[in-house]
Amino acid sequence: MNELLERFVRYVKVETTAVEDTTDYPSSSGQLELGRMLVAELEELGLVDISQDPKSGVVMGTLPGNAGKGPAIAWLAHMDTSPEACGKNVKPIIHKKYNGKDIVLPGDKSKVIRVAEIEELAALKGKTLITSDGTTLLGADDKAGVATIMTALAHLQANRRIKHGPIRAVFTCDEEVGRGCDKINIKKINARAAYTLDGSGAGELENETFSADLATVTITGVNIHPGLATGKLVNAIRLTGLFLERLPWHRLAPETTGGRDGFMHPYVIEGGVPEVKLRIILRSFVTAELKDQAKMLRAAAASVMTEFPKAKIEVKISKQYRNMFEHLSKEPRAVALAEKAYRAAGVNPRYEAIRGGTDGSRLSEMGLPTPNLSVGMHNFHSELEFACLEEMESAVKMLIELAKLWGKEKK
């Protein structure tokens, strides 16, 4: 447990905030720095085929199997942290035997982790929690994943009587800006199944994600000086209002839906009188429903254009990612053995469908089945983020059980 905590504290202190709107990869140099640190530690642990890809910063290393010729599996975590909160000068604070009360963060006393606001907090009374000082995020997302993987590898190396197949550790970049899989070569990973260690709490077994498309809507009006506009001006801003109003938000917005419902979500608007561009994400657990959502957008566009024949509204759809469930069924052991491993580690597995995507959605689609597992992070992407050490520890145990179970598989 000490080793796990030490690793975690060491990793969160490296600033690895991902940067949006850059073509650099990785988007920030701190990710390379953490990567170098991990390479050195993997070498110290005696792993083989260790590399930090010079073009992408992705770190890989292999723990060779010691149990026959079973299939390789991979454990993935991302090194970057969310750009939604500062990740510079993270000062982790360890709250031993958490007293069950609100936690006031000392660096910014307006930042309070409240029992009344965080459902799972009360149940963590007595455990060791780790927070930031309130001026930054903590970065448990996903350094809890990195620390968990490193600790599990160290444990397997130190206890060679535990039989397991080959295990590939993969530390990725820029997950938080949606580019986590851009530079991943699944041929190089060469594993039968992979696991992202990027889930909250304990016992989550995320085997379903949304399917996702992006709609870019370009609304073109006719611009002219307002003083000369009579009968001529067509204002793209007003058309945008009309267009949005004609969509069924009461049943298809993230704020009006939950559970297994899909939604459409306009999240970027830019432009002016001559032209407005909207970006709308389309989400559903059923891939075919994305087509219905696109149809609704086109129908709303058509109805506005009928009313304003001089206007033009163009709806372009691009594919983002697909529900991993469809692809996980091709290698049922990926999920089945994870469930078994949780139980063997004394954790009750909970199947979850994520109202979002993970790197695993894309990897599964690329042919590497990749469910997502818990690593004890909570409330991430904010200064109120925290991690639970005992939950991280059960993630380590779970990984060791998982290694053993896959070690018994033949192919």
Ligand SMILES: [Zn+2]
């Ligand atoms: Zn994450």
